[in-house]
Amino acid sequence: MLDYIKEKWRTLRRLxxxxxxxxxxxxxxxxxxxxxxxxxxxxxxxxxxxxxSPGFIVMVGHSFPKWNDKVRSMAYAALxxxxxxxxxxxxxxxxxxxxxWLFSVTFFSFSFKRFRFASAMALGISMLxxxxxxxxxxHAGMNRNIDEFFAFLISLSVLIIFSIFxxxxxxxxxxxxFLSELKDCIDAHAGRPGKFVKIYENDEDMxxxxxxxxxxxxxxxxxxxxxxxxxxxxxxxxxxxxVHLNSISRASSFLKGLEKNPGLLYNAASGTDEVLVDISAxxxxxxxxxxxxxxCKSENKSRLYERWRKQWESEKLPLKFxxxxxxxxxIDRDISALESIxxxxxxx
Amino acid sequence: xxxxxxxxxxxxxxxxxxxxxxxxxxxxxxxxxFYHLPNGNWIVAAICYIYISGSTQGFVMKRANERxxxxxxGLIMAFLFVNIFMHANYHWAYILPFVWxxxxxxxxxxxxxxxxxxxxxxxxxxxxxVMAPAYKDFSVWSALFSRMFATVIAGSIIVFFExxxxxxATLVRDDIRELSAKIFEEMAFGVSSVTRCYVNGEEFxxxxxxxxxxxxxxxxxxxxxxxxxEFEIGHDITRDKGYEEYFKYLExxxxxxxxxxxxxxxxxxxxxxxxxxxxxxEASEIIAGAFEKLEPYASKELSVAQKTKDIFxxxxxxxxxRYPECxxxxxxxxxxxxxDKLLNIIGK
Numbered sequence: 001m002l003d004y005i006k007e008k009w010r011t012l013r014r015l016x017x018x019x020x021x022x023x024x025x026x027x028x029x030x031x032x033x034x035x036x037x038x039x040x041x042x043x044x045x046x047x048x049x050x051x052x053s054p055g056f057i058v059m060v061g062h063s064f065p066k067w068n069d070k071v072r073s074m075a076y077a078a079l080x081x082x083x084x085x086x087x088x089x090x091x092x093x094x095x096x097x098x099x100x101w102l103f104s105v106t107f108f109s110f111s112f113k114r115f116r117f118a119s120a121m122a123l124g125i126s127m128l129x130x131x132x133x134x135x136x137x138x139h140a141g142m143n144r145n146i147d148e149f150f151a152f153l154i155s156l157s158v159l160i161i162f163s164i165f166x167x168x169x170x171x172x173x174x175x176x177x178f179l180s181e182l183k184d185c186i187d188a189h190a191g192r193p194g195k196f197v198k199i200y201e202n203d204e205d206m207x208x209x210x211x212x213x214x215x216x217x218x219x220x221x222x223x224x225x226x227x228x229x230x231x232x233x234x235x236x237x238x239x240x241x242x243v244h245l246n247s248i249s250r251a252s253s254f255l256k257g258l259e260k261n262p263g264l265l266y267n268a269a270s271g272t273d274e275v276l277v278d279i280s281a282x283x284x285x286x287x288x289x290x291x292x293x294x295x296c297k298s299e300n301k302s303r304l305y306e307r308w309r310k311q312w313e314s315e316k317l318p319l320k321f322x323x324x325x326x327x328x329x330x331i332d333r334d335i336s337a338l339e340s341i342x343x344x345x346x347x348x
Numbered sequence: 349x350x351x352x353x354x355x356x357x358x359x360x361x362x363x364x365x366x367x368x369x370x371x372x373x374x375x376x377x378x379x380x381x382f383y384h385l386p387n388g389n390w391i392v393a394a395i396c397y398i399y400i401s402g403s404t405q406g407f408v409m410k411r412a413n414e415r416x417x418x419x420x421x422g423l424i425m426a427f428l429f430v431n432i433f434m435h436a437n438y439h440w441a442y443i444l445p446f447v448w449x450x451x452x453x454x455x456x457x458x459x460x461x462x463x464x465x466x467x468x469x470x471x472x473x474x475x476x477x478v479m480a481p482a483y484k485d486f487s488v489w490s491a492l493f494s495r496m497f498a499t500v501i502a503g504s505i506i507v508f509f510e511x512x513x514x515x516x517a518t519l520v521r522d523d524i525r526e527l528s529a530k531i532f533e534e535m536a537f538g539v540s541s542v543t544r545c546y547v548n549g550e551e552f553x554x555x556x557x558x559x560x561x562x563x564x565x566x567x568x569x570x571x572x573x574x575x576x577x578e579f580e581i582g583h584d585i586t587r588d589k590g591y592e593e594y595f596k597y598l599e600x601x602x603x604x605x606x607x608x609x610x611x612x613x614x615x616x617x618x619x620x621x622x623x624x625x626x627x628x629x630e631a632s633e634i635i636a637g638a639f640e641k642l643e644p645y646a647s648k649e650l651s652v653a654q655k656t657k658d659i660f661x662x663x664x665x666x667x668x669x670r671y672p673e674c675x676x677x678x679x680x681x682x683x684x685x686x687x688d689k690l691l692n693i694i695g696k
Contacts, residue, residue: 099374218558250606323675
């Protein structure tokens with residue numbers, strides 16, 4: 001039973017390694033709950049859309065990495081909802097004019113590819129006001145503009161608060177998820193899929209998973225904007241680790257074909273098996289260091305690697321084996337670089 | 349039509365797409381208002397939400413299918429929930445925020461639009477039944493029926509307009525062409541600049557890491573587009589194999605580039621002779637040139653792979669199997685081979 005739970009937990013972690021999806025959904029619910037609270041507390045007439053629009057505006061903001069773009073797109077979405085609803089409220093009884101108005105707003109908003117997501121979200125909400133026939137006039141239009149202003153403020157506050165409290169944790173999880181993926185990838189190449197390690201069907205699948213992790217880490221570290229100095233310093237530290245993680249993921253492509261018959265390489269270059277086991281253990285240790293913000297305490301086994309390297313370099317091996325061994329050597333060097341960074345200072 | 353033409357037509361395509369969506373919205377509103385359909389605003393909202401992730405025809409038809417299925421499942425779930433649980437105890441309505449959370453969490457985890465639509469439909473029905481005033485006769489059954497009817501009408505409008513208005517403007521093929529142009533441009537830049545860095549023993553600059561991130565991201569988008577192709581109206585299945593090969597080759601070129609970056613990144617200042625440097629740069633320029641030109645080679649001309657092989661034929665490092673130079677050259681030859689295949693597919 002415990003194994004089953006562990007496996008499910010691992011699958012969930014694989015799908016959402018940095019909890020981005022979890023926090024994104026939570027932000028959405030919190031924004032909607034605040035909108036609902038505002039609506040129930042002040043009871044503005046015909047403002048039931050306040051329950052939904054903050055959630056959708058948060059989603060619009062979440063789709064951009066830079067704060068400039070976040071704020072701009074959220075303001076654009078809120079403005080579009082406000083303008084569209086105002087027009088609908090005022091023109092509700094004019095049968096033709098309201099169609100002209102809807103055509104113009106839709107055509108204008110969908111013409112900009114950059115804000116297509118925001119436009120579709122905003123128009124979807126605005127169209128719900130079409131059914132509010134009993135409360136449609138100038139007054140109601142103005143009321144809804146005020147509602148949208150509040151919806152914008154609510155969603156912006158939720159995004160800022162979540163960003164401040166969750167961004168460092170997300171980066172840590174993204175890096176440890178990346179490390180775990182690399183460890184699994186190397187284990188699978190070494191012909192040791194392990195208990196919870198996914199068995200890859202082909203080499204491309206192995207690269208695919210680590211590519212997803214690499215992209216996510218890249219996005220969080222190099223593309224996202226952070227608001228406080230503490231976060232900026234944290235990102236600078238994380239970037240140093242990320243460079244080596246990318247490098248390990250690239251070096252692992254040299255191990256292509258090893259998983260088909262690892263025994264051949266182990267026989268040809270003695271000590272390779274031991275090195276692969278040690279690399280896996282070091283990656284596990286690094287993963288824990290990053291996840292739990294602690295200093296790295298792994299032993300120095302440079303002698304083992306030096307002996308192994310000298311041995312295979314002195315032998316006459318086929319080029320395809322040398323390629324794999326060269327890949328392992330590159331991986332060892334990157335892991336050593338990571339260890340030396342984390343031995344000096346934990347990622348906090 | 350060449351790739352460059354496709355890009356210059358982008359603006360025109362945007363306007364055509366916007367015009368098409370605006371016409372759909374107006375038609376949906378007209379049907380709703382003219383026939384006084386209950387919950388008819390769902391027609392217009394459904395159209396807007398279906399176009400959220402882009403207006404490429406394959407995506408739209410896929411999302412329309414998923415929306416239909418999701419609405420059906422969601423309405424049945426809501427009906428059962430309201431009649432079994434809430435009928436006995438209204439406190440079950442406190443589950444609403446959790447349903448909203450699950451709608452987004454499960455959707456983002458799995459990528460299935462059906463799940464999100466099902467959960468949001470459930471949310472709306474439960475919300476409506478909670479908010480319906482005591483004096484108003486609220487029938488869950490009629491709410492379900494009218495919403496399902498509105499979704500079917502929205503789907504019919506989408507199919508009708510996708511088939512009639514600017515049918516070619518939103519074909520997946522054009523989007524894949526546009527993405528391919530970007531990938532080839534990045535690859536050309538990547539191959540030539542990484543080779544220069546390697547032969548000159550330069551400090552590896554951080555921005556080259558982002559080239560691969562960009563290629564991977566664009567490639568991911570392209571794969572999604574390809575997957576959506578089967579939903580296009582009048583999709584020609586005989587072309588699927590060509591597209592599959594095309595994406596497989598792109599992945600392989602990207603892997604060769606990863607290998608080259610790895611080698612360049614682990615350059616310990618080893619000296620490469622001037623003659624070898626020249627050969628490596630010459631080969632990289634041929635490959636980059638092929639990616640930049642994006643024209644299949646004429647039948648009389650030598651292929652890119654053959655030209656590259658000829659360059660390395662008498663190279664010392666290839667004869668002596670001196671690594672990592674020969675691994676670098678191997679990656680270049682592999683990239684050149686797949687460049688040929690890619691260019692041939694484009695030519696067809």
